[in-house]
Amino acid sequence: MMNVDKIREDFPILNRTVHGKPLVYFDNAATSQTPQVVIDTIVDYYSNYNANIHRGVHTLSQEATDKYEEARIKIQKHFNAKKPYEIILTSGTTHSINMVASGFASLLEKGDEIIVSALEHHSNIVPWQMLCEKTGAILQVIPMNDEGELQMNVFHQLVSTKTKLVFCNHVSNALGTINPIEEIISTAHKFGAAVLIDGAQATPHIKPDVQALDVDFYVASAHKLCGPTGVGMLYGKEEWLQKLPPYQGGGEMIETVSFQKTTYAGLPHKFEAGTPNICGGIAFGAAIDYMNSIGFEAIAEYENELLVYATAELLKIDGLKIFGTSKNKTAVISFNVGEIHPYDIGSILDKLGIAVRTGHHCAQPIMDFYKIPGTIRASFSFYNTKEEIDTLVKGVKKATMMLS
Numbered sequence: 001m002m003n004v005d006k007i008r009e010d011f012p013i014l015n016r017t018v019h020g021k022p023l024v025y026f027d028n029a030a031t032s033q034t035p036q037v038v039i040d041t042i043v044d045y046y047s048n049y050n051a052n053i054h055r056g057v058h059t060l061s062q063e064a065t066d067k068y069e070e071a072r073i074k075i076q077k078h079f080n081a082k083k084p085y086e087i088i089l090t091s092g093t094t095h096s097i098n099m100v101a102s103g104f105a106s107l108l109e110k111g112d113e114i115i116v117s118a119l120e121h122h123s124n125i126v127p128w129q130m131l132c133e134k135t136g137a138i139l140q141v142i143p144m145n146d147e148g149e150l151q152m153n154v155f156h157q158l159v160s161t162k163t164k165l166v167f168c169n170h171v172s173n174a175l176g177t178i179n180p181i182e183e184i185i186s187t188a189h190k191f192g193a194a195v196l197i198d199g200a201q202a203t204p205h206i207k208p209d210v211q212a213l214d215v216d217f218y219v220a221s222a223h224k225l226c227g228p229t230g231v232g233m234l235y236g237k238e239e240w241l242q243k244l245p246p247y248q249g250g251g252e253m254i255e256t257v258s259f260q261k262t263t264y265a266g267l268p269h270k271f272e273a274g275t276p277n278i279c280g281g282i283a284f285g286a287a288i289d290y291m292n293s294i295g296f297e298a299i300a301e302y303e304n305e306l307l308v309y310a311t312a313e314l315l316k317i318d319g320l321k322i323f324g325t326s327k328n329k330t331a332v333i334s335f336n337v338g339e340i341h342p343y344d345i346g347s348i349l350d351k352l353g354i355a356v357r358t359g360h361h362c363a364q365p366i367m368d369f370y371k372i373p374g375t376i377r378a379s380f381s382f383y384n385t386k387e388e389i390d391t392l393v394k395g396v397k398k399a400t401m402m403l404s
């Protein structure tokens with residue numbers, strides 16, 4: 001059992017007020033809040049051993065390098081990667097996806113096919129469109145249904161020996177749907193296609209095992225799982241990371257440089273040009289430790305309780321419609337009330353201290369599917385409570401009365 005009152009004490013921001021009201025933070029799918037241990041890790045780095053890594057003989061540099069590489073191993077263990085160097089530290093999910101997309105530019109030929117899902121975040125659509133323009137590859141889309149689930153029968157028809165890559169998010173950020181990635185990965189592999197899974201929205205709720213999944217690439221951002229912004233990871237199977245060319249040229253990523261020829265460093269350095277977000281990487285490791293200290297099973301169970309409760313309470317409101325009703329979803333509720341614009345409700349909720357997201361959630365194709373401008377999205381975390389959900393429900397009722 002989780003002791004939520006005690007957990008809330010770990011998050012200083014949860015004590016603040018907004019417009020004179022206690023903060024109710026329901027925008028966790030955009031970014032999570034930061035526990036004191038992670039804040040302390042950041043302060044400790046800049047107070048005690050701030051130095052550039054991997055090249056100094058001096059003590060500070062060695063301490064920083066050790067902590068940075070320890071963080072990589074924490075991330076490796078968490079995702080169950082076979083080798084630490086299969087974890088590339090990046091600036092976040094978007095950066096990780098672009099690294100893979102740009103790498104594939106040299107591996108694709110005209111007429112090759114790439115399959116993406118209709119549930120993607122823009123960061124998982126645009127890089128593939130750019131890649132197709134560059135290579136002449138063709139982009140295909142797995143459509144969604146009214147529940148916000150992928151139409152897997154269509155996927156089975158689309159995939160063929162022409163398919164070189166399949167890209168899908170593990171969990172949809174706009175609707176919370178948990179996608180059948182095991183089925184996607186095993187099917188794609190039968191045809192020799194590689195699979196990249198965007199785990200940005202799954203990793204705060206689920207502990208993925210990249211070896212059990214047999215996935216080729218898995219990406220995530222620290223800031224959605226209690227870590228800082230500006231840091232994330234790319235897991236790649238060793239053979240794929242060897243095959244892909246480096247993304248950026250610069251310091252750290254080379255073995256030898258002359259004007260005649262440069263040879264690249266081994267993994268992971270080949271993909272980590274320049275001075276990285278050292279403090280961020282170390283804090284990412286601390287965030288993973290913190291999440292594991294609570295436990296992902298307890299997190300999933302408690303968040304599901306919040307989801308079931310909030311769904312039932314919100315549906316009592318006249319004219320309220322929830323988008324994304326898959327049985328298999330994380331604690332995200334995307335909704336509208338009648339014809340009221342989501343932005344108007346969101347603004348009134350803010351006056352009541354309630355932080356939700358309104359808009360298209362970087363997933364315009366999903367909004368087009370439902371023929372709506374956007375939704376109000378309340379996304380819950382393990383530090384939220386049923387009392388906060390009651391506050392949200394009251395706030396939505398009040399906003400609806402004011403606006404209709």
Ligand SMILES: *Cc1c(COP(=O)(O)O)cnc(C)c1O
Nearest residue numbers: 092093094121169173200201221
């Ligand atoms: C947040 C998110 C991203 C983008 O993550 P960044 O940290 O902004 O790079 C990509 N995909 C999904 C599913 C997300 O939720």
